[in-house]
Amino acid sequence: MTDVIRLDAVTKRYDETGPAALDQVGLAVGEREAVAVMGPSGSGKSTLLNLIAGLDRPTSGSVTVAGTSLGGLSETALARFRRRNIGMIFQFFNLLDDLTVLDNVLMPARLGGTSLREARSRADELLGYLGIGRHADAYPAHLSGGQRQRVAIARALMNRPPLLLADEPTGAVDTATGRHITDLLIELNRDGQALLLVTHDTRLARACTSRIVRIVDGRVDEAAREAAGDISPDAAEAAR
Ligand SMILES: Nc1ncnc2c1ncn2[C@@H]1O[C@H](COP(=O)(O)OP(=O)(O)OP(=O)(O)O)[C@@H](O)[C@H]1O
Ligand SMILES: [Mg+2]
Structure with missing residues (x-):
């Protein structure tokens, strides 16, 4: 299996004299894999995601x-690469409030130079798939948290990226909505979408990923690497 992510001895210091936010981290994630990153607050999870997304070096x-x-x-080149290869979902959705749902979802394709006609067709397909087609002309402020997160997922998938990164995607929604988001992530991964998910929620990690990587004080704890278990529907249901 080809790796969609590969980190070799990655160290990140935000300030020269301070401690390393990430310390000699190595990580490989396969093309169709789903991996959860778990660890205490401040352990370096978002830093890791930002480096993989090329938002920081x-x-x-x-x-x-x-x-x-x-x-x-x-x-x-990094911005172009990110647009083509990486979809990102955040805890607080990060939608553009002045744009409608449809325009938010169209944005990555339009920036990437996809024709409006082709982008519209892809956006319609995704909004339908995610069950928010009838909100296409609404503004994010008028949607629930779960609906906003589904818009963010549609936007992340717009350019068919080989890798989807999610930082606490269910952190700001209620439990039922969180389950719906979880189900969507499981389904996407089953269809072959590689996923790296940062979460504090063990149930979420177990439900939608095949492997959990633990990070403590900027170090990946090899000893604590564990399988998230079988991700068959029954196992996923049981885990939740
Ligand atoms: N832009 C920044 N400038 C300076 N230090 C930072 C910056 N971003 C993060 N840090 C520090 O790096 C360390 C790791 O932070 P990071 O945001 O990656 O943690 P996290 O695991 O995502 O935490 P949380 O679970 O609270 O989101 C922390 O000590 C944090 O204070
Ligand atoms: Mg974080």
Whole structure:
């Protein structure tokens, strides 16, 4: 299996004299894999995600995503690479409030130069699949948290990225909505979407990933690497 993510000895220091937010981290995630990253607050989970997304650069070590070493890319090339290869979902959705649902979802494709016609067709398909088609013309402020997160998922999937990154995607929604989001992530991964998920929620991690990577004080704890278990529907249901 080809790796969609590969980190070699990645260290990140936000300030030269301070402690490392990530310390010599190595990690490999396969093409169709779903992996959860868990660890205490401040342990480096979001830092890890930001480095993989190319939103920030490591102090040392290398980050390779979908076969491309990010260290060699200029900021412009990095932005283009991210648009094509990485979908991101955040705890607080990060939607653009001045744009309608449809325009939020169209944005990555339009920035990437996809024709409006093709982008519209993809957006319609995704909004329908995620059950928010009738809210296409609404503004995010008029939607529930769960609906907003589904818009964010549609936006993340717009350019068919080989990798989906999620940072606490159910952290700001109620339990029932969280389950719905979880089910969507499971379904996407079953269809072949690679997923790296940061969460505090063990049930979520077990339900939608095949492997849990624990991170403590910026170090991946190899000893604590564990299988999240069988992700058959029964196992996923039992885990939740
Ligand atoms: N932009 C920044 N500048 C300076 N220090 C930072 C910055 N971002 C994070 N840190 C520090 O790096 C360490 C790891 O932070 P990070 O946000 O990755 O943790 P986390 O595991 O995502 O925590 P949480 O579960 O609370 O979201 C923390 O000590 C944090 O204070
Ligand atoms: Mg975080």
